Amino acid sequence: GQVSIAPQEAAQAGGQWRVVSQWQAPGEMQDAGNIYLVEFRDIPGWEAPAPVMLKKGETGGRVEGVYIPAPFSEQTILTFAGASTLAGRLAPELAQLYLRQSGADEVKVVPGAGADEFSVQGIFFAAKEIRKIEIQGRGTQFGFMALKDGQCDVALAAHRLSPVDARSMGGNAITGESEHRLGMDAVSVVVHRDNPVKALTLDQVGKIFAGEITNWDQVGGPSAKINVFALKDTFATRGFFESVFLGSRPISPDAREVDVQSQLPEFIARDLWGIGFCSITLAGPCREMPLKAGADSEPVLPGTDSIRSLAYPASRSMYLYVRGDSSNVHAREFIRLCLSDAGQKIVGKFGFVTLGELAGTAAAETHVSGAQQAASNLPSIFRPGAPSVLKAPAISGPLPRLVQLDGEVVPDGTRKAVLQEYLDGVYGAERLPIVFRFQSSSLEPDAQAMQDAGRVTAMMKEPANAAKAVILVGFSDSVGDYASNLAVAVKRAEVVADMLRSRGLRNITVLAAGEEEAVEPNESRIGRERNRRVEIWLK
Numbered sequence: 001g002q003v004s005i006a007p008q009e010a011a012q013a014g015g016q017w018r019v020v021s022q023w024q025a026p027g028e029m030q031d032a033g034n035i036y037l038v039e040f041r042d043i044p045g046w047e048a049p050a051p052v053m054l055k056k057g058e059t060g061g062r063v064e065g066v067y068i069p070a071p072f073s074e075q076t077i078l079t080f081a082g083a084s085t086l087a088g089r090l091a092p093e094l095a096q097l098y099l100r101q102s103g104a105d106e107v108k109v110v111p112g113a114g115a116d117e118f119s120v121q122g123i124f125f126a127a128k129e130i131r132k133i134e135i136q137g138r139g140t141q142f143g144f145m146a147l148k149d150g151q152c153d154v155a156l157a158a159h160r161l162s163p164v165d166a167r168s169m170g171g172n173a174i175t176g177e178s179e180h181r182l183g184m185d186a187v188s189v190v191v192h193r194d195n196p197v198k199a200l201t202l203d204q205v206g207k208i209f210a211g212e213i214t215n216w217d218q219v220g221g222p223s224a225k226i227n228v229f230a231l232k233d234t235f236a237t238r239g240f241f242e243s244v245f246l247g248s249r250p251i252s253p254d255a256r257e258v259d260v261q262s263q264l265p266e267f268i269a270r271d272l273w274g275i276g277f278c279s280i281t282l283a284g285p286c287r288e289m290p291l292k293a294g295a296d297s298e299p300v301l302p303g304t305d306s307i308r309s310l311a312y313p314a315s316r317s318m319y320l321y322v323r324g325d326s327s328n329v330h331a332r333e334f335i336r337l338c339l340s341d342a343g344q345k346i347v348g349k350f351g352f353v354t355l356g357e358l359a360g361t362a363a364a365e366t367h368v369s370g371a372q373q374a375a376s377n378l379p380s381i382f383r384p385g386a387p388s389v390l391k392a393p394a395i396s397g398p399l400p401r402l403v404q405l406d407g408e409v410v411p412d413g414t415r416k417a418v419l420q421e422y423l424d425g426v427y428g429a430e431r432l433p434i435v436f437r438f439q440s441s442s443l444e445p446d447a448q449a450m451q452d453a454g455r456v457t458a459m460m461k462e463p464a465n466a467a468k469a470v471i472l473v474g475f476s477d478s479v480g481d482y483a484s485n486l487a488v489a490v491k492r493a494e495v496v497a498d499m500l501r502s503r504g505l506r507n508i509t510v511l512a513a514g515e516e517e518a519v520e521p522n523e524s525r526i527g528r529e530r531n532r533r534v535e536i537w538l539k
Helices: 008-012 090-102 140-148 162-167 202-210 236-246 261-269 304-308 328-339 343-350 410-425 448-460 482-501 525-531
Strands: 002-006 018-023 036-041 052-055 062-066 073-082 106-111 117-124 129-136 155-158 179-191 227-231 256-258 274-279 314-322 430-435 470-475 508-514 533-538
Touching: 002 008, 018 533, 036 062, 052 062, 062 314, 073 090, 073 140, 073 328, 073 508, 090 106, 090 129, 090 162, 090 328, 090 343, 140 155, 140 162, 140 314, 155 328, 179 236, 179 261, 179 304, 179 328, 179 448, 202 227, 202 236, 227 236, 227 261, 236 274, 256 261, 261 274, 261 470, 328 343, 410 470, 430 448, 448 470, 448 482, 470 482, 482 508, 482 533
Parallel strands: 002 062, 073 129, 073 155, 227 256, 227 274, 470 508
Antiparallel strands: 018 036, 036 052, 106 117, 117 129, 155 314, 179 274, 179 314, 430 533, 470 533
């Protein structure tokens, strides 16, 4: 027999048929049965023919399924714009999950005109409706501008919205409910899998991309010209990379610019002497280069532990932003989905560090910093399981120079008093991979802090942590004088302490180290943002 589909337009739109037979009792497999049902697939824009029932002797004939045009209404329920790191793969997957959970019978992803542009479409046959989620991955700043102009519902961001940009949106556009951390990423330095160089220092990476080191033999490799690949300067990933590795230096004009982030690792995978940078989620075909703070430091690869503890220097958080004055219910529901277990499972699937991993207690980090190494024998007592005693060894010898942004050098005597109190307080303690962050000149923690406070509270109420004390340490950037920054750091730690106390925690100690222990240079905006923090330790 033969089954045909008419009209031809319906067949081209995806019209199909299948045979369903009757149920059989246990026994030998015979022909499919005595009764057959020919079913026709639902496709958008057409009403499917009714099923056709055939008896066994009727299967030699011809069956024609005639579809009737039934126009489906279409509506765009959400628009995303921003970072290609999120738009290229993660956002379409999350959009599909949202539409399925909304009841879509089928979901498909239609590529757009650009490399990271998609239309994710949910088909609702009973309602004869197609609901669309449009995605444009043209960079974080593009996403912020689209959010400002009302051209998108959700901005996908590879860095936080600056206070200046937030104010420029006016009114109640950005509120405490606007920012949502999705997870963490890192920017990997990538090379060919067969590149023999085992590790690079941060200084060497900066000099390579600035064009000051041009041959692999200058960093311990064979004599071969270094081929530098870089994303175009419209990418937030490039701006972040420059802030970490190059400071004020520009990327070499000899670098080959790439305008699609997912293509950069593909170029490196085909070039034995190439080097570039990209999100860890895209580094698959390449080898990620271990990085060292200095020639004598241990190399660090990007991974869950090194990213959440910021031990890997190019770690960053990824964010979703919605306008505080938005009336789009789908935007709020989508955010809730992204932060749920189901959404976070997809975040982790693509290689990002999930919120659950960021809040995990199993990887509480021991912490040995430059100032701590100045104290005699200090590294040995910061090992896990070290005895909790009252005081750290006294700091001896000169400290590395601390120069303010205005050029003032802070005296060692002043700094040692601050550092000694800090070291005594965290002596024998463990640092958790949770950091509370603040805006410049502000005592208001960011939106993520409220969620983190809840996670810390839940963790501390576990029986294993019942006897442990919470130690909060405030840090600052170097904008302003040393004493004022120390005072602000204390106040920020007190703000976090109040958040935890309001949730029922009582055994809390507040310390401050101010400008000490900077995790990034203060010369860049991103560096200052990362230095304004409150760390949490358990003892």
